[in-house]
Amino acid sequence: MAIELYFPHDEIDARNPNFDLAADYLELTAFFSDQSRSFTKDLINATEIGADDDYDSVDKEMTDREEILSGAVRRIDGRCRALGTAYPFTLDANGDVLSYVGQDTSYGQAAYILSLVLSHLKAVSPILDGSLVYPTEAEIVELRKYFQYFATAALAAEVNGQAWSFGYPRLDKSNFHKKLTEIWGVFRDGILKTSIGAPDRPQDDQIDVFAARIHPDGLPGFLLAAGQVATGNNWRDKSLRGHLQNVFHSRWFGQQPVTPMICYHIIPFARPDDEFFDDCRVLGNVLHRLRVPYRVAEAQRLHAQGIAIEAFDQLTAAVAWVKAYASRGMAAA
Structure with missing residues (x-):
């Protein structure tokens, strides 16, 4: 089970998908999951819920949504290669499961999670807004100091x-x-x-x-x-x-x-x-x-x-x- 986060359809399921935002959504889902993981296919499920149904064909719809998934996986893979052990997530060989592995949290991994949270305060992104885990105002002050x-x-x-x-x-x-x-x-x-x-x-x-x-x-x-x-x-x-x-x-x-x-x-x-x-x-x-x-x-x-x-x-x-x-x-x- 995972905390319910807001899925920003207008930026991810769009003509020019925001693959970084899609990758962030998967990371935050894994971070807050009681099993410390998220499934990349959930991006397809999320885009289907609340879709505008304005596709010309089912094939076009599936192709676009597969591109969202593959684009997010590419960004996650790039983050892993860029950060090495400072990246607090791992992606399985098939690109299906993203796991949070920062339970023993190094300084580098903490810097990543802190950056991830700051990237999704409500003035910047709606993903965390309204959720049970949205930081308090006092915490946000501390996060900026950190x-x-x-x-x-x-x-x-x-x-x-x-x-x-x-x-x-x-x-x-x-x-x-x-x-x-x-x-x-x-x-x-x-x-x-x-x-x-x-x-x-x-x-x-x-x-x-x-x-x-x-x-x-x-x-x-x-x-x-x-x-x-x-x-x-x-x-x-x-x-x-x-x-x-x-x-x-x-x-x-x-x-x-x-x-x-x-x-x-x-x-x-x-x-x-x-x-x-x-x-x-x-x-x-x-x-x-x-x-x-x-x-x-x-x-x-x-x-x-x-x-x-x-x-x-x-x-x-x-x-x-x-x-x-x-x-x-x-x-x-």
């Missing part, structure tokens, strides 16, 4: 260096200027000085994560990344690229750093391959649901080596939430 911490770990692994969770509110309760001074005390590139007209009470000035791989000589010209973490439906409207190029350094530095910052956008969503090209064109480098969990798994090894990754100790709480959330689904089923 994703910020996962994003910090992921960007650390992306540059193979240390990282700071800079987004407001900060875990250490520091204000903007204190935190910026702390970080640039490590970088030692540029001299901080607030320019005339800059905001009096800045929170994070659009930057949620800094990550850097600093050379042993301590000199500038190192790998430095700045990331915007976006979990809302307007994520594509929050490009950081122009702000980094034209505003941030001139606003907060008297002597500007010579080390350029690489722009990152970090999101919990799965993206169609073709559209992803334009995402990167607009936003810079993008870490999404098929990248963040893999990098989080790598960050675990970095942290074990003594690399400083701020808020990494908070990931255990995120893992605990994912485990409890799965149990809630099983109890409600």
Whole structure:
């Protein structure tokens, strides 16, 4: 038995089916199932219920619905190949059964489930809306915090260096200027000085994560990344690229750093391959649901080596939430 989730006919059983959404539907069904599995053929059953009956022939109807199934299976297979052990599901050899295997939940797997849930809050998707397992408002606040911490770990692994969770509110309760001074005390590139007209009470000035791989000589010209973490439906409207190029350094530095910052956008969503090209064109480098969990798994090894990754100790709480959330689904089923 499984929790009853909403099946978005208008996006899946459509002229251009959203295969990522179909794959997500199967993953969420497996995650909340008391047997930790879903059947891919259920996509065909779901499309038949509530269908508009506007097909010219039965053959055309069956062909289109088989294409939905095969498209969703392709996306799931691609996720498995991209994420390896950080993907918390397995697909049987015939592509018939999707199983949730994250009961012992690694950090990477927790990052995936957290991203999956954030992708289906009601402002983004109707799949979880109205169900018995829809997160509370307080939980949603916590989930966004957890994703910020996962994003910090992921960007650390992306540059193979240390990282700071800079987004407001900060875990250490520091204000903007204190935190910026702390970080640039490590970088030692540029001299901080607030320019005339800059905001009096800045929170994070659009930057949620800094990550850097600093050379042993301590000199500038190192790998430095700045990331915007976006979990809302307007994520594509929050490009950081122009702000980094034209505003941030001139606003907060008297002597500007010579080390350029690489722009990152970090999101919990799965993206169609073709559209992803334009995402990167607009936003810079993008870490999404098929990248963040893999990098989080790598960050675990970095942290074990003594690399400083701020808020990494908070990931255990995120893992605990994912485990409890799965149990809630099983109890409600």
